Amino acid sequence: MISLVNWFVRRAVSTEKTPRLHIAILRQLPLLRRLLRDRSLDGWFRRHPFDMRHGTDTGGYVAARDLRSGEASDPYITGYAGCSPGIVRRMLEQVPSPATTSFVDLGCGKGRALIVATEFGFRKVVGVELSPDLCQAARANAEIIATRFPERAGIEIVQGDAVAFTLPAGPLAIFLYHPFHRVLMQRLAERLAAMRLAEACAVHILYCNAVFADIFDRVPGFEPVFAGTVACDPAERGYAPADEEPAAIWRIAPISKS
Numbered sequence: 298m299i300s301l302v303n304w305f306v307r308r309a310v311s312t313e314k315t316p317r318l319h320i321a322i323l324r325q326l327p328l329l330r331r332l333l334r335d336r337s338l339d340g341w342f343r344r345h346p347f348d349m350r351h352g353t354d355t356g357g358y359v360a361a362r363d364l365r366s367g368e369a370s371d372p373y374i375t376g377y378a379g380c381s382p383g384i385v386r387r388m389l390e391q392v393p394s395p396a397t398t399s400f401v402d403l404g405c406g407k408g409r410a411l412i413v414a415t416e417f418g419f420r421k422v423v424g425v426e427l428s429p430d431l432c433q434a435a436r437a438n439a440e441i442i443a444t445r446f447p448e449r450a451g452i453e454i455v456q457g458d459a460v461a462f463t464l465p466a467g468p469l470a471i472f473l474y475h476p477f478h479r480v481l482m483q484r485l486a487e488r489l490a491a492m493r494l495a496e497a498c499a500v501h502i503l504y505c506n507a508v509f510a511d512i513f514d515r516v517p518g519f520e521p522v523f524a525g526t527v528a529c530d531p532a533e534r535g536y537a538p539a540d541e542e543p544a545a546i547w548r549i550a551p552i553s554k555s
């Protein structure tokens with residue numbers, strides 16, 4: 298470790314005409330970060346077969362500290378990585394009547410789950426994302442998909458806070474891939490519970506890497522449909538730190554107005 302630091306200092310100084318050591322070292326931080334990166338994340342940096350097939354870029358991992366947007370919800374971001382397409386498909390198969398349902402990915406990142414949702418014939422496909430850079434990447438991916446598959450629903454990307462987003466009217470499939478920490482997840486559950494009282498429509502919550510599943514389990518009227526682990530496709534193994542994810546699905550039954 299000491300020799301690594303020495304090497305860095307030497308490299309930093311040698312690349313500066315007027316060596317101001319601390320500034321020079323700071324400039325090398327991205328490289329240092331890459332060198333010290335957690336090796337278990339390497340799978341996320343391999344070009345995913347899904348991207349190779351579509352010509353998109355939904356890969357990589359971005360730490361929470363690099364996703365700051367200036368919004369009040371910044372401290373609760375978990376980080377960016379795309380969910381394995383095979384896992385998203387297994388979960389979406391549980392949604393009845395996609396043709397009348399809007400799919401919303403709260404924390405859509407570069408749009409990988411949104412692209413998978415377009416395979417299912419949803420009425421609308423919408424992603425909400427806090428990071429402007431990831432929104433830009435998601436829009437570029439959405440354009441590629443719209444060109445390749447003009448018959449599918451177009452993907453809409455909204456930049457903003459998922460918990461403040463006004464959800465489309467009518468039946469909904471809300472997808473979450475561990476986007477934010479407990480405080481925000483609790484706030485989201487409260488909003489969805491209030492919506493159930495106000496609107497008579499069926500809502501499915503599809504939560505992958507369901508770290509805070511207990512929050513939804515405790516809300517009256519949120520009926521568990523599935524809880525367990527979901528595996529990626531065999532061809533997707535090795536493109537994420539884990540080949541399966543804990544997942545849960547709830548149905549929010551509408552309250553009858555009669």
Ligand SMILES: C[S@@+](CC[C@H](N)C(=O)[O-])C[C@H]1O[C@@H](n2cnc3c(N)ncnc32)[C@H](O)[C@@H]1O
Nearest residue numbers: 379380404405406409410426427458459474476
């Ligand atoms: C683990 S990634 C999931 C990406 C995508 N759902 C997928 O499966 O391909 C979580 C994403 O949620 C975003 N995020 C975190 N908090 C958010 C918030 N309050 N509003 C909108 N997006 C948020 C992060 O910036 C990150 O891109």
